[in-house]
Amino acid sequence: MEANAQANRRIATITNHLLPPNFQEGGDVHLKRVDCRAKGGAPGFKVAILGAAGGIGQPLALLMKMNPLVSVLHLYDVVNAPGVTADVSHMDTGAVVRGFLGQPQLESALTGMDLVIIPAGVPRKPGMTRDDLFKINAGIVRTLCEGIAKCCPNAVVNLISNPVNSTVAVAAEVFKKAGTYDPKRLLGVTTLDVVRANTFVAEVLGLDPREVDVPVVGGHAGVTILPLLSQVKPPSSFSPGEVDYLTDRIQNGGTEVVEAKAGAGSATLSMAYAAAKFADACLRGLKGEAGVVECAFVASEVTELPFFATKVRLGRAGAEEVYQLGPLNEYERMGLEKAKKELAESIQKGIDFIRG
Numbered sequence: 001m002e003a004n005a006q007a008n009r010r011i012a013t014i015t016n017h018l019l020p021p022n023f024q025e026g027g028d029v030h031l032k033r034v035d036c037r038a039k040g041g042a043p044g045f046k047v048a049i050l051g052a053a054g055g056i057g058q059p060l061a062l063l064m065k066m067n068p069l070v071s072v073l074h075l076y077d078v079v080n081a082p083g084v085t086a087d088v089s090h091m092d093t094g095a096v097v098r099g100f101l102g103q104p105q106l107e108s109a110l111t112g113m114d115l116v117i118i119p120a121g122v123p124r125k126p127g128m129t130r131d132d133l134f135k136i137n138a139g140i141v142r143t144l145c146e147g148i149a150k151c152c153p154n155a156v157v158n159l160i161s162n163p164v165n166s167t168v169a170v171a172a173e174v175f176k177k178a179g180t181y182d183p184k185r186l187l188g189v190t191t192l193d194v195v196r197a198n199t200f201v202a203e204v205l206g207l208d209p210r211e212v213d214v215p216v217v218g219g220h221a222g223v224t225i226l227p228l229l230s231q232v233k234p235p236s237s238f239s240p241g242e243v244d245y246l247t248d249r250i251q252n253g254g255t256e257v258v259e260a261k262a263g264a265g266s267a268t269l270s271m272a273y274a275a276a277k278f279a280d281a282c283l284r285g286l287k288g289e290a291g292v293v294e295c296a297f298v299a300s301e302v303t304e305l306p307f308f309a310t311k312v313r314l315g316r317a318g319a320e321e322v323y324q325l326g327p328l329n330e331y332e333r334m335g336l337e338k339a340k341k342e343l344a345e346s347i348q349k350g351i352d353f354i355r356g
């Protein structure tokens with residue numbers, strides 16, 4: 001009987017690096033502390049994911065755990081971080097995984113990080129615009145960026161939380177207020193627009209999407225998402241009907257997923273893929289690899305707006321070079337005017353949120 005009782009009693013053995021600072025042995029589920037021999041400090045970058053237990057956060061944690069450039073992976077959320085951390089930490093890849101739960105652990109999650117990826121915040125439901133998320137998500141982004149300014153002011157920040165067209169301005173204002181703002185290190189993630197554009201254009205051209213490169217500029221919402229089909233590689237021409245179809249599908253790709261999920265959220269898996277691809281590019285840049293170029297929503301002088309998405313070259317300092325738009329056709333010039341009008345308002349909304 002006693003043997004059975006013992007067998008039924010769940011005993012989990014958790015290594016020190018997974019334990020919260022206030023851990024005590026015992027309780028219904030018996031957690032045992034085990035001291036492991038220290039690992040010989042694998043070289044690599046320290047990466048934190050804020051919002052790691054969410055729809056994007058979980059698959060993104062999995063993908064970052066698989067990235068050989070990552071030596072330490074911090075998973076922070078206000079719910080369920082210990083479970084996701086225990087799960088991902090069993091993967092036999094190099095990165096050491098640590099979990100952090102709730103605001104009191106935010107500073108520990110951020111201290112020493114080289115790259116912070118932020119998919120924290122509420123997603124859309126059918127009928128909502130990304131801007132409808134502003135009220136909740138701007139506050140979340142403010143709190144998290146205050147933590148970054150305090151604990152890892154030199155980290156590169158990949159901001160995913162919507163509306164990106166406004167939250168990047170919120171983050172910039174928080175960093176300015178704290179005196180830590182470095183425009184090269186704050187990047188709004190628009191990679192999913194490029195990923196979608198590559199996929200849809202490849203379908204139309206009958207090519208493998210891995211061979212296709214579509215620059216997508218502007219911002220990350222509706223008409224602000226501006227695919228430059230005249231600059232597609234390999235060089236391709238499209239009929240007016242194809243241009244209309246592709247532009248509309250790329251601009252509304254997010255809504256396509258929101259409607260298909262019918263209330264269960266927005267893109268998570270393709271977004272985690274896109275975020276992991278972009279984070280990997282940032283890490284390769286930080287490492288000093290030459291010629292790493294991705295589209296991102298950054299501080300920019302390409303237009304009269306303070307932020308704009310274009311191709312940027314990623315290096316040791318973050319977005320080291322912001323590329324010009326290149327030649328646009330008439331259709332794209334008209335799209336650019338529409339995009340700038342909406343973008344200007346969204347950016348101002350983010351600035352006003354902090355400046356009041």
Ligand SMILES: NC(=O)C1=CN([C@@H]2O[C@H](COP(=O)(O)OP(=O)(O)OC[C@H]3O[C@@H](n4cnc5c(N)ncnc54)[C@H](O)[C@@H]3O)[C@@H](O)[C@H]2O)C=CC1
Pocket residue numbers: 050051052053054055056057076077078079119120121122123124133137140143144159160161162163164189190191192193220265266267268271
């Ligand atoms: N930039 C882009 O291309 C895309 C952006 N998104 C946006 O990403 C965000 C997250 O989307 P999902 O993962 O699907 O949402 P989700 O609701 O599944 O996950 C969000 C996570 O954030 C956490 N969270 C909430 N407040 C927090 C706080 N103060 N600190 C830390 N974590 C907090 C939640 O507990 C949850 O685990 C949304 O705003 C969504 O609109 C989504 C797809 C693409």
Ligand SMILES: O=C([O-])CC(=O)C(=O)O
Pocket residue numbers: 123124130162192253254255257258266267
């Ligand atoms: O559409 C949404 O709400 C999520 C998102 O940004 C995207 O999938 O592009």
